Amino acid sequence: MAKITTHIVVALMIGLSIFSYAKMGSRETESYPNRPIRVIVPYNPGGGTDTYARILQKAIKDNNLMPQQLVIVNKPGGGATIGSTYVIDSRNDGYTILCNHEALMTSKIIGQSPYGPEAFEVVAATGESGLAVLVSENSPFKTMTEFMEAAKARPETLKLGVNLGTPTHFCGIQLEETLPGARFRLVSTGGGANRLAALMGGHLDAALFSVGELIRFRENGLRPLAYLGEERVESIPDIPTAKELGYPVFSGNLQYWWFPKGTDPEIVSYMAVVLNSAMETDYVKKRSAELEILPRTIAGVELAERITQKMSLYSRMKVPSRVELPDVTFWSVAAVLALGLVVSLKAIFNPKKTDGEASENKLRFDLAFGVIGLCVLYVFFMGMGLLPFVWATILFILVTGLYLTNFDRKKVYYVVEVALCMSFGLHFIFTQLFAIQLP
Amino acid sequence: MEAINTASVYIFSLQGLCLVILGTILGITMGAIPGLTGAMLIALTLPLTFNMDPANAFILLISMYVGAVSGGLITATLLRMPGTPASIMTTMDGYPMARDGRPGRALGLGITASFVGGCISWLFLIMLSAPIAQYSTKLGPFDFFSLVLLALVLIASIGGKSMSRSFFSASLGVLVALPGIDTATGNLRLTFGFEELNGGLKLLPVLIGMFAISQIISDIIRIGDKITIIPVKRKRDMLFKWEDWKKNAINLVRSSVIGTGIGILPGIGANIGSVTAYSTARSLATTEDKKKFGKGSETGIVAAEAANNATIGGSLIPLISLGIPGSVIDAILLGGLLIHGLQPGPLLFQQNPEMVYTIMGSMFVANVFMFFFMILSVRYLARLASIPRGLLMPVILVFCIVGSFALSTRMFDVWTMLFFGLLGFAFERFKIPLAPFVIGFILAPIAEENLLMGLMASNGSYLPIVQQPVSLLFVIVSIGLLSIPLHKRFKLFRG
Numbered sequence: 001m002a003k004i005t006t007h008i009v010v011a012l013m014i015g016l017s018i019f020s021y022a023k024m025g026s027r028e029t030e031s032y033p034n035r036p037i038r039v040i041v042p043y044n045p046g047g048g049t050d051t052y053a054r055i056l057q058k059a060i061k062d063n064n065l066m067p068q069q070l071v072i073v074n075k076p077g078g079g080a081t082i083g084s085t086y087v088i089d090s091r092n093d094g095y096t097i098l099c100n101h102e103a104l105m106t107s108k109i110i111g112q113s114p115y116g117p118e119a120f121e122v123v124a125a126t127g128e129s130g131l132a133v134l135v136s137e138n139s140p141f142k143t144m145t146e147f148m149e150a151a152k153a154r155p156e157t158l159k160l161g162v163n164l165g166t167p168t169h170f171c172g173i174q175l176e177e178t179l180p181g182a183r184f185r186l187v188s189t190g191g192g193a194n195r196l197a198a199l200m201g202g203h204l205d206a207a208l209f210s211v212g213e214l215i216r217f218r219e220n221g222l223r224p225l226a227y228l229g230e231e232r233v234e235s236i237p238d239i240p241t242a243k244e245l246g247y248p249v250f251s252g253n254l255q256y257w258w259f260p261k262g263t264d265p266e267i268v269s270y271m272a273v274v275l276n277s278a279m280e281t282d283y284v285k286k287r288s289a290e291l292e293i294l295p296r297t298i299a300g301v302e303l304a305e306r307i308t309q310k311m312s313l314y315s316r317m318k319v320p321s322r323v324e325l326p327d328v329t330f331w332s333v334a335a336v337l338a339l340g341l342v343v344s345l346k347a348i349f350n351p352k353k354t355d356g357e358a359s360e361n362k363l364r365f366d367l368a369f370g371v372i373g374l375c376v377l378y379v380f381f382m383g384m385g386l387l388p389f390v391w392a393t394i395l396f397i398l399v400t401g402l403y404l405t406n407f408d409r410k411k412v413y414y415v416v417e418v419a420l421c422m423s424f425g426l427h428f429i430f431t432q433l434f435a436i437q438l439p
Numbered sequence: 440m441e442a443i444n445t446a447s448v449y450i451f452s453l454q455g456l457c458l459v460i461l462g463t464i465l466g467i468t469m470g471a472i473p474g475l476t477g478a479m480l481i482a483l484t485l486p487l488t489f490n491m492d493p494a495n496a497f498i499l500l501i502s503m504y505v506g507a508v509s510g511g512l513i514t515a516t517l518l519r520m521p522g523t524p525a526s527i528m529t530t531m532d533g534y535p536m537a538r539d540g541r542p543g544r545a546l547g548l549g550i551t552a553s554f555v556g557g558c559i560s561w562l563f564l565i566m567l568s569a570p571i572a573q574y575s576t577k578l579g580p581f582d583f584f585s586l587v588l589l590a591l592v593l594i595a596s597i598g599g600k601s602m603s604r605s606f607f608s609a610s611l612g613v614l615v616a617l618p619g620i621d622t623a624t625g626n627l628r629l630t631f632g633f634e635e636l637n638g639g640l641k642l643l644p645v646l647i648g649m650f651a652i653s654q655i656i657s658d659i660i661r662i663g664d665k666i667t668i669i670p671v672k673r674k675r676d677m678l679f680k681w682e683d684w685k686k687n688a689i690n691l692v693r694s695s696v697i698g699t700g701i702g703i704l705p706g707i708g709a710n711i712g713s714v715t716a717y718s719t720a721r722s723l724a725t726t727e728d729k730k731k732f733g734k735g736s737e738t739g740i741v742a743a744e745a746a747n748n749a750t751i752g753g754s755l756i757p758l759i760s761l762g763i764p765g766s767v768i769d770a771i772l773l774g775g776l777l778i779h780g781l782q783p784g785p786l787l788f789q790q791n792p793e794m795v796y797t798i799m800g801s802m803f804v805a806n807v808f809m810f811f812f813m814i815l816s817v818r819y820l821a822r823l824a825s826i827p828r829g830l831l832m833p834v835i836l837v838f839c840i841v842g843s844f845a846l847s848t849r850m851f852d853v854w855t856m857l858f859f860g861l862l863g864f865a866f867e868r869f870k871i872p873l874a875p876f877v878i879g880f881i882l883a884p885i886a887e888e889n890l891l892m893g894l895m896a897s898n899g900s901y902l903p904i905v906q907q908p909v910s911l912l913f914v915i916v917s918i919g920l921l922s923i924p925l926h927k928r929f930k931l932f933r934g
Binding site: 044047050073074075076077078079081082085086110111112113156159164185186187188189190193194196197198200201202203204216220323324325326328329332333335336339340342343346347362363364365367368371372375376378379382383393396397400401403404405406408411414415418419422426429430437438439 | 487575576577578579580601603604606607610611613614617619620621622626627628629634635637638639641655656659660661662663777778780782784785786789790827828829830832833834836837840841844845847848849850853854857860861869871883887888890891892894895896898899
């Protein structure tokens with residue numbers, strides 16, 4: 001009895017999943033956008049760019065600013081180059097858009113990526129946030145001027161925490177240029193959390209943080225010296241700008257939205273209007289205030305000018321580290337080769353008897369390689385787009401299952417059940433619950 | 440206080456409790472099926488948690504961790520096959536006792552010892568994490584660099600049988616961590632022109648390949664093995680009586696403390712903890728009791744099982760307070776924290792205290808649930824071992840493939856995973872341990888980042904490595920471990 005019930009439940013589940021699968025892709029309308037637009041965020045979920053993109057996504061959805069929705073897809077890694085390259089290679093039909101800040105420019109300048117802004121159609125830039133210089137509460141430096149003068153009096157001794165190759169690094173160099181003779185010892189500390197720990201532990205004299213980080217971390221015993229922006233921030237009016245003090249450095253960074261090159265200008269301007277009206281919503285204003293982001297939008301000519309100006313500013317910077325650093329690659333390869341030699345020499349001169357495989361049966365290498373072969377075929381067919389996920393999976397489980405159960409008649413039924421369950425079930429879970437597009 | 444409240448709301452909500460139950464049961468199940476390990480389960484579950492709330496994700500993952508380390512004792516006792524590597528020592532006494540007609544007793548001892556070990560290490564976890572995290576801000580980049588070196592030396596010198604093979608494995612792990620963007624220059628290195636490699640080899644495909652695919656290949660090779668299970672009939676003798684508590688109290692506490700201590704050491708985890716506690720128990724036993732070891736000693740089962748569960752709490756301490764994983768599973772959890780945008784370390788306590796308490800709380804709740812679930816259902820769980828492999832393997836393969844694809848929706852990661860599966864299998868055939876590879880792979884970026892940061896701060900001088908007291912201490916311990924001859928080290932840790 002129990003067995004029958006199980007089968008009924010399984011059959012029902014399969015039925016439901018097939019139903020939801022069949023329902024997809026049956027709608028088609030004329031005007032843009034007629035399906036969801038994918039936003040590629042080249043960073044991990046939860047980061048600054050991801051958070052901001054999701055805020056705009058919610059604003060667009062809740063206020064019905066567009067007949068379709070934005071779907072956020074995270075493609076992190078490679079200093080954001082993986083996501084950027086993905087968008088460059090995408091079709092320029094307006095259904096794939098990149099959200100990335102000025103790292104897109106800096107990574108071209110330092111040679112991480114062969115592509116810069118010229119490889120995209122820029123739509124708009126939204127939400128400005130700036131950087132600030134912070135020291136520890138018990139630091140001898142009370143003001144920005146004291147700090148800068150000390151950097152001039154004792155060049156290359158004050159440790160300034162930055163993240164190499166990112167706007168923090170460029171701002172550090174820009175600060176030096178505002179006071180001839182001043183030089184910092186630039187220390188790369190990775191992301192904001194690591195930098196804070198290093199500053200709190202006394203391993204740095206000062207560090208650059210975004211304003212959002214400043215407000216979150218301020219209570220941990222940190223003293224802000226200056227904000228690197230045009231005007232003081234409303235919520236922290238006591239912090240002077242570096243410009244007022246005579247060190248004109250502007251760190252303002254925005255989240256830019258980029259379509260692949262050659263996207264229809266009408267689509268670009270449609271999207272710019274949607275983003276602009278999303279920025280006007282109360283929700284975005286409220287959330288921006290919480291994150292200490294200026295809810296500003298730049299588009300059109302002004303944006304193009306800003307990009308040209310920033311590119312020429314960044315390209316003046318000298319980037320490489322000033323300290324002789326070890327060649328990690330060389331040493332790792334050397335270690336692998338040396339140890340590999342030791343291991344193989346030991347194996348040759350000191351052969352151990354195989355300590356008797358515990359198995360009485362023959363080891364089935366043939367079976368294992370057969371299954372690996374099937375796996376490779378399965379991935380190949382999906383990767384090349386020859387078969388969609390569901391059909392490929394059904395075939396794969398059927399063949400592999402029957403192969404491994406030695407084509408046992410009694411088990412065929414179970415294999416079929418498992419195959420249907422897994423393929424439609426996983427497809428349902430991933431596409432409907434997690435919004436992850438399967439091949 | 441507010442954070443503790445938030446955390447308990449997370450855990451004791453309907454959803455939270457369901458996740459604890461789901462996670463623990465899945466963990467026990469995977470632990471109980473020989474050939475499927477906790478590391479595999481957690482690596483495969485991680486992609487599914489991307490879209491979950493981080494707190495819920497970690498309730499699920501921690502429950503799986505607790506379940507997986509515990510579930511292994513079932514097959515270790517009834518089949519003489521450790522369900523997970525953590526239960527190897529349980530086979531020594533659990534199986535003889537079960538064969539002699541007392542399977543219920545053997546399982547009961549193991550389950551209760553697991554529960555007590557988990558609870559004691561949990562106490563250490565809640566007491567030690569915050570102070571260590573607080574202290575860790577004082578550790579500079581060179582200290583972290585030396586700590587990573589120590590972790591590699593520890594796993595190579597204690598974890599494996601052959602030191603050269605372990606170091607070879609670790610160095611390969613380091614090499615595999617290098618492709619991508621050079622931390623020092625921001626330029627690309629070792630990508631050989633593959634744009635997909637710009638971000639380096641991702642943690643999950645490598646881990647799923649190394650732990651899941653390689654294991655599946657080994658399982659398929661042995662698909663012909665017959666499995667015979669000792670049936671468990673009487674349930675009553677599973678629960679501890681007052682005399683049992685009295686008799687085993689010291690052993691329980693001692694083994695749990697050893698397990699916690701080994702767990703805290705970076706890099707090595709449950710199996711070493713259980714080996715060490717087992718040999719300590721044997722060397723401290725009375726002559727009469729000593730004879731029983733290996734033939735069904737109660738003390739042996741208790742020591743092994745208390746210690747392996749105690750490593751869970753122990754190894755979570757460096758994970759959440761320093762961001763240095765205490766074992767392979769913790770290394771996967773570290774990846775999970777980073778994916779959810781959480782940086783372990785002192786900041787986690789300040790910025791996301793509710794996450795810290797959620798991790799701690801779910802470990803405790805999962806431990807309690809594990810105890811009741813195992814006591815009630817252990818007789819049926821044993822049958823899991825007889826699920827036909829032919830049905831199980833294709834399902835797990837599909838999970839591996841979809842899981843690595845879902846990470847960043849590209850096929851490249853799937854190919855990576857398959858490649859590392861074959862590599863992991865080759866490792867096993869050539870008796871090269873997997874654990875140092877994984878620890879090297881995960882710790883290399885931390886070591887490199889800290890070394891470069893230290894050098895930039897010291898203007899290129901390496902001297903602070905031996906000038907700063909903490910760093911010097913780690914260096915001395917590492918050199919000490921390396922200079923003890925191999926056979927002595929075996930005596931020290933394996934008895």
